[in-house]
Amino acid sequence: MCLEASRVWHQRLNPLPGDTFVTTARHPILTLVEDTSPGVHDTFMATCDRRRYELLGVSTYHRNCCDNLFEGMFELGVTPPKPVLSSFNIFMNSEVQPDGRELKTLPTGCQPGDFNQPLMESHPWFLAPSGKSIQQN
Numbered sequence: 001m002c003l004e005a006s007r008v009w010h011q012r013l014n015p016l017p018g019d020t021f022v023t024t025a026r027h028p029i030l031t032l033v034e035d036t037s038p039g040v041h042d043t044f045m046a047t048c049d050r051r052r053y054e055l056l057g058v059s060t061y062h063r064n065c066c067d068n069l070f071e072g073m074f075e076l077g078v079t080p081p082k083p084v085l086s087s088f089n090i091f092m093n094s095e096v097q098p099d100g101r102e103l104k105t106l107p108t109g110c111q112p113g114d115f116n117q118p119l120m121e122s123h124p125w126f127l128a129p130s131g132k133s134i135q136q137n
Contacts, residue, residue: 001021001022001023001029001030001088002021002022002023002024003021003043003044003086003087003088004086005022005023005024005026006019006020006021006022006043007043009021009022009026013043013044013096014039014040014041014043015032015035015041015043016032016035016039017032017033017034017035018031018032018033019031019032020032020121021088027122028121028122029120029121029122030118030119030120030121031118031119031121032116032117032118033117033118033119034115034116034117035115035116035117036113036114036115036116037091037109037110037111037114037115037116038109038110038114040091040093040095040108040109041088041089041090041091041092041116042088042089042092042093042094042105043086043088043089044086044094044103045086045087045089045092045094045103045105046086046087047064047065047066047069047084047086047087048064048065048066049064049065049066049067049084050062050064050066050067052064065087066084069084069087090116091108091110091114092105092108093105093106093107093108093109094106
């Protein structure tokens with residue numbers, strides 16, 4: 001799933017129910033069917049990784065989205081892509097500032113029980129932030 005291509009595809013920064021995410025080759029891969037949250041989800045931030053935590057001063061290993069993704073893909077027998085760019089950070093509130101240049105990460109507006117319902121268009125699974133695969137029946 002390529003968020004850079006998906007933002008161009010549906011011409012918005014935050015997806016709405018009915019929007020389809022696409023791959024780098026512009027093939028549909030996932031459609032957001034339902035979203036009970038306020039609908040603000042980050043599509044800008046790079047996937048967190050070991051190097052990010054090192055630069056933040058963390059001296060011991062810290063679990064991160066990139067390692068979770070790779071581990072989950074290897075478990076499924078899939079070779080991870082390189083590089084991994086943006087991730088779909090569900091419920092993360094990154095807001096474009098009035099100057100149109102800067103982003104600010106704000107508290108989520110979501111409440112307990114809010115959820116997203118995806119429909120996989122071309123693969124019967126996807127990886128959640130935990131790195132665990134989720135099967136679509």
